[in-house]
Amino acid sequence: MKQHHVVFATAGSLGDLYPFLALGVELRRRGHRVSIASSSEHRARVEAAGLAFRHMRPDPPGPPDAAAFFARYMHPKTGAEFVYRDYLSPAIRDSHADLMWATRDADLLVSQSLMAMAAPLVAASTGLPWISAVFQPMTLFSLHDRPGYLPVPLLPDLCERYPEIHARVFHYVRKHTRQWIAPVEAFRKELCIAGEPHPMYEGQHSPRRVLAMFSPLLGGPRPDWPASAVQTGTAVHAEARQALPPALQAFLARRDRPLAVFTLSSAPGIPGDFYRDALAAAAGQGMRALLVTSGLSASAPLPSPLPDWAMRVDYAPFDAVLPHAAVMVHAGGIGTIFRAMRSGVPQIIMPQAHDQADNARRLAGLGAASVIPARRFGKAVLGRALRAALADETMHENAARLAARASQENGVARACDEIELQLQGLAVAQPQ
Numbered sequence: 001m002k003q004h005h006v007v008f009a010t011a012g013s014l015g016d017l018y019p020f021l022a023l024g025v026e027l028r029r030r031g032h033r034v035s036i037a038s039s040s041e042h043r044a045r046v047e048a049a050g051l052a053f054r055h056m057r058p059d060p061p062g063p064p065d066a067a068a069f070f071a072r073y074m075h076p077k078t079g080a081e082f083v084y085r086d087y088l089s090p091a092i093r094d095s096h097a098d099l100m101w102a103t104r105d106a107d108l109l110v111s112q113s114l115m116a117m118a119a120p121l122v123a124a125s126t127g128l129p130w131i132s133a134v135f136q137p138m139t140l141f142s143l144h145d146r147p148g149y150l151p152v153p154l155l156p157d158l159c160e161r162y163p164e165i166h167a168r169v170f171h172y173v174r175k176h177t178r179q180w181i182a183p184v185e186a187f188r189k190e191l192c193i194a195g196e197p198h199p200m201y202e203g204q205h206s207p208r209r210v211l212a213m214f215s216p217l218l219g220g221p222r223p224d225w226p227a228s229a230v231q232t233g234t235a236v237h238a239e240a241r242q243a244l245p246p247a248l249q250a251f252l253a254r255r256d257r258p259l260a261v262f263t264l265s266s267a268p269g270i271p272g273d274f275y276r277d278a279l280a281a282a283a284g285q286g287m288r289a290l291l292v293t294s295g296l297s298a299s300a301p302l303p304s305p306l307p308d309w310a311m312r313v314d315y316a317p318f319d320a321v322l323p324h325a326a327v328m329v330h331a332g333g334i335g336t337i338f339r340a341m342r343s344g345v346p347q348i349i350m351p352q353a354h355d356q357a358d359n360a361r362r363l364a365g366l367g368a369a370s371v372i373p374a375r376r377f378g379k380a381v382l383g384r385a386l387r388a389a390l391a392d393e394t395m396h397e398n399a400a401r402l403a404a405r406a407s408q409e410n411g412v413a414r415a416c417d418e419i420e421l422q423l424q425g426l427a428v429a430q431p432q
Helices: 014-029 040-048 066-073 079-102 119-126 155-161 163-177 182-190 246-253 274-284 295-299 318-324 334-343 356-365 379-391 393-406 411-429
Strands: 005-009 033-038 052-055 108-112 130-134 210-212 229-231 259-263 288-292 310-313 327-330 347-349 369-371
Touching (some): 005 014, 005 079, 014 033, 014 040, 014 108, 014 334, 014 411, 033 040, 033 079, 040 052, 052 079, 066 079, 108 119, 108 411, 119 130, 119 182, 155 163, 246 288, 259 274, 274 288, 274 310, 274 379, 318 334, 327 379, 334 347, 334 356, 334 393, 347 356, 356 369, 369 379
Parallel strands (some): 005 033, 108 130, 130 210, 210 229, 259 288, 288 310, 327 347, 347 369
16 A cells, blocks of 8 residues: 555543554554644654654643643533633634644544544545544443433433433533534634534544444444444554663562552543542552552642652553552543553542543443542542452452453554555545
């Protein structure tokens, strides 16, 4: 196959970047050119993966405004509205201009659904072939699933049992959320793009191909998925292997206490008391605690020095760490869930916002996790959850069963195969 240039467009946290890094690295290995258009905070990671970076606004603020911004971004009730009304939608003209430049020599555009809102507009206004990707089951908004986006007691249960009720509720959700993306719709009219698809729902999906890039263990096809959807499984980004620091190696090798790994991962939430509660709960259960405090979590206040059964690191490769762990406690990002699933580790999830609660509910339904609502999270509740996870043989068996199945998935290869099929189709369609 001739070399093609594929541009990926994404926004958000590292969890929104890593799947495309995984695909980009594999496509480059297969002989293609790859660029990733995203916010400036991701430049270093894109370039470290050996891929070309092309800037696409908006950019989240840096210090000292980052903490206040991400507190609104990850608010459990109003976070989604803030993301669309105050962050993504007002920047649509900048995003469109940046992505137009980024794709000027592209053969195919691949966008992250929901967040890369300029991608459908660029494709419609230029005719550039475009496919989209969905990283979490919730964001396909199937009427046959429990609506994880409704912060209202009882209503999600009714919607799960009765799709006709869900359809009526979703009608009003669509109507309400159009207020959030008014600048996007106004700009679309200026560009003379026909039709009125909702940019957050059907408008996020490419009619050419939708890559459902999450494990079928967490949710399979539904009757109302887009006709162009194909499920590939989770794309895990394998970062360059580096030797673990000697101190971390020694800490992991200890067998005096079972190990609990605590992290908010790449979720840009404010850590609050998460790590202090984690430390206290681990102490109460006689466990070692590995505290992974990346991003804004680096500001989490902790005792200094830590006790000898605890360690704090800014980064740790989960694939190297989790085989040593008895349990993992985290916020419920889809990538973190899958890595822990693949390692066979029972999970305790404290969701913050967006898709995290839905991801956690799906894993808990498989018997491999327990869920603590953020409002109830504390050292006492966490301590009981740790004790239960250590003692629950069924949870360990379920986690091992899921690991055996998850380890057979190769979402990277499957998604790249689909992308290459699209590129082959483009080559056939070109005049000789």
